[in-house]
Amino acid sequence: MSIDAKEYQDLARAAERAVQFAQKTGASAADALVESINEFRADVHAGRLETLKQADRRGLGLRAIVDHRVAIVYTSDFREASLKDLAARAVVLARQSTPDEFADLPAGPLAQTHAEGPLALYDEKVIGLTAAQKIDMALEMEKIALGYDKRIARTDGCTVQTTEGSSHLASSHGGVLSYRGTGMGLFVNPLADDAGGRQQSGSYGSFARSLAAVETPEQVAKEAGRRAVSRIGARSVPTQNVPVILHPDIAGAWLGSFFDAFSGDNIFKNTSYLADRLGAAIASPLVTVIDDGTMPGGVATAPFDGDGLATQRNVLLDQGVCKMFVYDAYWARKAKAKSTGNAVRGYTYVPGIGNRNLYIANGTTPPEEIRKGVDKGFYMVDQGAFGYNETTGAYSYQAAGFWIEGGEIAHPVQEITVASTTLDMLKNVVKVGNDLRFNGTVNSPTLLISEMTISGAGPAGP
Amino acid sequence: MRLESDDLRGLSRRQFLRRGIAVGATAATAPLWWQLLDANAAEPAAKAAAALPDITEFLGQDQVAELLEIALSRGGEFAEAFGEYTVNTSFTLDEQQLKTAQYGVLSGVGIRVIVGDQTGYAYADEFGMPALREAAAVAAAVARQGGGRAAQKFAVSKAAPPFVLARPAPLYASEEEKIAYARRADEAARAFDKRIAQVQCLMQDTARSLLVANSEGLWATDRQFVSRLACIPTAIDGSNRQGGFGFGGGQVEADYYVKTRTPEQIGKDAAEGAVALLAAVDPKAGSYPVIIAPGWGGVLVHECFGHSLEGDGIRKKTSLRAFQFGQKVCSDVVDIWDDGTVPFSRGSFRVDDEGTPSQKNHLVEKGVLKGYLWDRLNAQLTGNRPTGNGRRNSYRDFPIPRMTNTYIAAGTDDPEALIASVKEGLYCKNLAGGSVNPADGNFSFLVREGYQIENGRLGACVKGATLTGNAAEAMLRVVGVGRDLTIEGGTGSCGKDGQSKPVGVGQPTVKFSELTVGGTQA
Numbered sequence: 013m014s015i016d017a018k019e020y021q022d023l024a025r026a027a028e029r030a031v032q033f034a035q036k037t038g039a040s041a042a043d044a045l046v047e048s049i050n051e052f053r054a055d056v057h058a059g060r061l062e063t064l065k066q067a068d069r070r071g072l073g074l075r076a077i078v079d080h081r082v083a084i085v086y087t088s089d090f091r092e093a094s095l096k097d098l099a100a101r102a103v104v105l106a107r108q109s110t111p112d113e114f115a116d117l118p119a120g121p122l123a124q125t126h127a128e129g130p131l132a133l134y135d136e137k138v139i140g141l142t143a144a145q146k147i148d149m150a151l152e153m154e155k156i157a158l159g160y161d162k163r164i165a166r167t168d169g170c171t172v173q174t175t176e177g178s179s180h181l182a183s184s185h186g187g188v189l190s191y192r193g194t195g196m197g198l199f200v201n202p203l204a205d206d207a208g209g210r211q212q213s214g215s216y217g218s219f220a221r222s223l224a225a226v227e228t229p230e231q232v233a234k235e236a237g238r239r240a241v242s243r244i245g246a247r248s249v250p251t252q253n254v255p256v257i258l259h260p261d262i263a264g265a266w267l268g269s270f271f272d273a274f275s276g277d278n279i280f281k282n283t284s285y286l287a288d289r290l291g292a293a294i295a296s297p298l299v300t301v302i303d304d305g306t307m308p309g310g311v312a313t314a315p316f317d318g319d320g321l322a323t324q325r326n327v328l329l330d331q332g333v334c335k336m337f338v339y340d341a342y343w344a345r346k347a348k349a350k351s352t353g354n355a356v357r358g359y360t361y362v363p364g365i366g367n368r369n370l371y372i373a374n375g376t377t378p379p380e381e382i383r384k385g386v387d388k389g390f391y392m393v394d395q396g397a398f399g400y401n402e403t404t405g406a407y408s409y410q411a412a413g414f415w416i417e418g419g420e421i422a423h424p425v426q427e428i429t430v431a432s433t434t435l436d437m438l439k440n441v442v443k444v445g446n447d448l449r450f451n452g453t454v455n456s457p458t459l460l461i462s463e464m465t466i467s468g469a470g471p472a473g474p
Numbered sequence: 475m476r477l478e479s480d481d482l483r484g485l486s487r488r489q490f491l492r493r494g495i496a497v498g499a500t501a502a503t504a505p506l507w508w509q510l511l512d513a514n515a516a517e518p519a520a521k522a523a524a525a526l527p528d529i530t531e532f533l534g535q536d537q538v539a540e541l542l543e544i545a546l547s548r549g550g551e552f553a554e555a556f557g558e559y560t561v562n563t564s565f566t567l568d569e570q571q572l573k574t575a576q577y578g579v580l581s582g583v584g585i586r587v588i589v590g591d592q593t594g595y596a597y598a599d600e601f602g603m604p605a606l607r608e609a610a611a612v613a614a615a616v617a618r619q620g621g622g623r624a625a626q627k628f629a630v631s632k633a634a635p636p637f638v639l640a641r642p643a644p645l646y647a648s649e650e651e652k653i654a655y656a657r658r659a660d661e662a663a664r665a666f667d668k669r670i671a672q673v674q675c676l677m678q679d680t681a682r683s684l685l686v687a688n689s690e691g692l693w694a695t696d697r698q699f700v701s702r703l704a705c706i707p708t709a710i711d712g713s714n715r716q717g718g719f720g721f722g723g724g725q726v727e728a729d730y731y732v733k734t735r736t737p738e739q740i741g742k743d744a745a746e747g748a749v750a751l752l753a754a755v756d757p758k759a760g761s762y763p764v765i766i767a768p769g770w771g772g773v774l775v776h777e778c779f780g781h782s783l784e785g786d787g788i789r790k791k792t793s794l795r796a797f798q799f800g801q802k803v804c805s806d807v808v809d810i811w812d813d814g815t816v817p818f819s820r821g822s823f824r825v826d827d828e829g830t831p832s833q834k835n836h837l838v839e840k841g842v843l844k845g846y847l848w849d850r851l852n853a854q855l856t857g858n859r860p861t862g863n864g865r866r867n868s869y870r871d872f873p874i875p876r877m878t879n880t881y882i883a884a885g886t887d888d889p890e891a892l893i894a895s896v897k898e899g900l901y902c903k904n905l906a907g908g909s910v911n912p913a914d915g916n917f918s919f920l921v922r923e924g925y926q927i928e929n930g931r932l933g934a935c936v937k938g939a940t941l942t943g944n945a946a947e948a949m950l951r952v953v954g955v956g957r958d959l960t961i962e963g964g965t966g967s968c969g970k971d972g973q974s975k976p977v978g979v980g981q982p983t984v985k986f987s988e989l990t991v992g993g994t995q996a
Contacts, residue, residue: 057790064616065595067609069870073578086578088599101577108649110572168792168913169971203913209797210946213913243914251760253996281569281672283708285715362566362574396918397909399940399992403708403717408757408992410909410918410942426916429940429992431759467759467942467992 027182033099049177073359076102121186125322133193135222153229160237214240246424255389263456276339295438301329305368318357375444384419405434544610549617550587584869631694633831636815642699644679646728662741686829694829709748716751720744757939757993763899769960772979785852804949810838814878819963820976828864867973881980885955889983894930915945940992956983
């Protein structure tokens with residue numbers, strides 16, 4: 013179900029119409045975002061198709077400004093009468109709001125940003141896959157995961173997903189910008205039997221914009237199987253301070269959390285622990301952090317941001333030095349800074365500051381060498397959902413992984429927590445792996461942190 | 475467009491409960507809109523009730539019957555239409571300015587077709603019959619052979635609502651009142667202490683009209699109204715910054731913020747927590763006795779128990795509880811319920827998102843596992859009855875088994891005596907959220923505000939302690955259950971398989987003989 017040219021134009025036109033209606037009913041400025049997504053998802057279980065979901069979804073979000081008062085409204089109903097009604101509601105709602113001298117749209121008409129082609133956002137091969145082919149991929153993936161080891165008896169989730177969509181932004185200052193993209197994801201969660209009726213899980217997934225970039229069902233299944241089996245026999249360890257190796261999944265999750273401290277709104281309001289650290293060496297010189305909205309084929313790549321401004325490649329931390337903070341148009345105006353192309357927006361939500369393809373730059377040490385250099389320590393590969401304090405940067409997660417003795421894996425570990433603070437961890441990065449890969453939006457190579465606190469069974473160890 | 479598949483990254487799939495709210499994320503509900511459009515509105519209350527149209531204005535029985543017929547045409551055994559009209563509004567106050575006023579409508583129909591254990595699902599973001607017929611045909615394609623069976627004639631559900639709101643807050647509090655509530659919470663937080671440097675307040679509500687109709691003749695509707703006021707202050711003292719969180723709400727009457735919980739209380743509670751943390755110490759790492767405060771502390775039973783009792787994991791035997799029915803899974807003093815009828819909670823409803831009436835389910839009795847949470851499909855495939863736990867995020871999602879309001883029943887202990895019984899331990903006053911991996915049972919909870927217990931008395935404030943353990947045995951370590959049951963129905967949102975649902979959680983004061991507490995002081 014490829015988007016045809018006429019539908020593409022109709023969506024852009026809906027964005028323009030909503031803006032025009034807002035102006036006619038009294039908005040001094042307005043912009044509208046239209047999103048359309050065709051989603052396909054097949055889930056299999058025990059060798060059979062379990063659910064098949066296919067639908068087209070779309071929506072329009074209108075930001076209307078009346079004398080520096082802002083309202084945001086959205087709908088999925090694109091009929092002309094509905095858009096008129098929506099625009100009128102936006103204007104009424106904006107009048108309820110309080111004036112904010114910084115509330116405005118970026119000056120001037122929307123201008124062409126990056127050319128779409130080189131960004132490699134759209135892959136005809138993803139669109140060309142039939143439902144039957146995608147179901148077969150999911151079945152194959154589950155079969156390989158189940159066959160990986162005799163202790164793997166079942167899966168809890170085996171999914172193939174594709175999306176195709178387009179985004180259209182129109183502004184009352186003139187112009188409309190559009191682009192389209194595709195995405196494909198494979199995911200499987202095999203369960204391995206452990207002692208005492210317990211199980212271990214080994215979730216793994218791959219997500220990319222093109223069929224060529226996403227891993228094969230076999231690659232995903234084998235990695236997931238390896239993860240599940242490797243955790244069999246996990247146990248707690250005593251409380252102590254040791255070096256901790258962060259697997260790329262864990263380092264990436266940490267990066268995704270502390271990105272918020274670079275967000276221009278938190279800097280302006282002095283609610284970020286980095287507020288007065290611009291230009292300071294806050295991390296080990298081994299650490300460089302980049303947020304790139306222009307990376308070809310990136311899952312979070314786009315030609316323009318939620319304000320209609322060109323996305324950028326921004327270096328936030330350069331060899332440990334805090335180089336910049338990130339802004340959308342509103343907070344940039346307020347902070348007398350420049351937008352960094354970091355406005356994120358979906359049709360149902362209020363535009364705000366967010367990351368694009370965010371990553372820690374690749375290092376030079378092979379991950380096995382990092383492990384061999386640890387005499388006694390913890391290799392963290394899984395974590396709980398909560399454990400980061402966005403105000404202080406405190407880090408304290410439930411963790412699972414492996415105990416390391418003499419540079420080798422001694423046994424799997426669970427039922428512990430790993431704690432430190434983000435600023436201490438940044439300073440204490442002593443090795444950066446050479447294993448950076450891009451899977452999803454936030455990524456990192458393996459990191460070695462020289463010391464963190466493990467909390468586990470019993471009191472502190474000797 | 476944002477590609478929404480970051481849940482596919484490598485970390486284990488986790489189900490989580492969050493109390494908070496991402497500022498700027500989609501909000502909740504809706505109000506006196508129409509009144510504002512009509513300058514002559516003489517009687518605002520009367521007008522307001524019209525603000526949420528009824529779903530049956532868009533979907534009649536004849537139309538739905540036609541859709542079900544198409545849905546069954548390829549050999550499906552069961553077909554269902556789920557129609558929804560939802561109005562969300564939110565007001566965000568930041569830096570003492572109303573930064574955003576937001577209003578939105580989500581409306582459409584989802585069609586589900588089941589054949590054996592296989593499900594086809596499709597939806598349309600509208601009520602126009604051409605789009606709905608296409609959705610029904612797409613969903614029908616999961617079945618590949620055989621003629622259609624006929625749908626039965628509709629019989630309107632007579633399920634009694636667990637409670638009725640005369641003047642639901644989303645509809646009967648005016649826009650001006652809602653903005654004023656946010657302002658008052660902001661002012662109360664700032665007035666509490668001069669170190670409260672920044673405050674964000676969110677007033678959000680959702681009004682939802684839904685219809686479930688299926689080929690077995692079910693025709694059920696519900697109207698749900700959820701409101702929430704949250705206050706998120708930051709206390710700053712030099713380079714010491716600490717966040718707080720206060721909230722109120724639920725499925726409440728418009729005068730809730732006047733009579734039950736005022737914006738001033740919400741603002742003060744939030745500020746008090748943030749200021750207390752300025753003087754807080756880091757937790758001591760190790761395993762030792764832990765006491766969890768009543769109310770929101772029930773996030774613990776939600777994670778440790780609730781998720782592992784959901785019918786999908788039971789049927790597929792991916793949950794460790796699938797093998798424990800009738801066995802002792804908690805200590806004797808623990809009784810656990812899931813109750814979709816708790817008055818005024820976000821997690822309550824008249825019928826679930828499959829049309830099954832809400833009910834009260836006994837899950838654990840005196841420590842013994844005796845119940846599971848069933849949606850229709852998983853119940854049918856295992857020979858059980860649906861328990862009113864089939865829920866979905868919206869018409870864009872198929873239903874899955876979910877909790878409603880999950881809680882530990884009141885025990886017999888004096889809460890003060892439980893604290894007095896601990897020589898050295900941690901009292902957890904305020905949990906930020908929790909998560910569990912239902913396959914391996916590993917859970918964690920982030921304690922935003924705790925207190926050291928020393929010789930039976932509360933001591934220094936403790937910040938950022940993470941509790942962890944394994945669900946397989948954690949509840950066996952409950953050694954005391956207070957008399958002071960509180961069910962918190964005002965703010966919980968539970969995430970599972972990418973679907974978010976409002977829930978309530980609850981418990982009395984609960985004492986664990988030992989849990990692992992994360993911290994930086996080894």
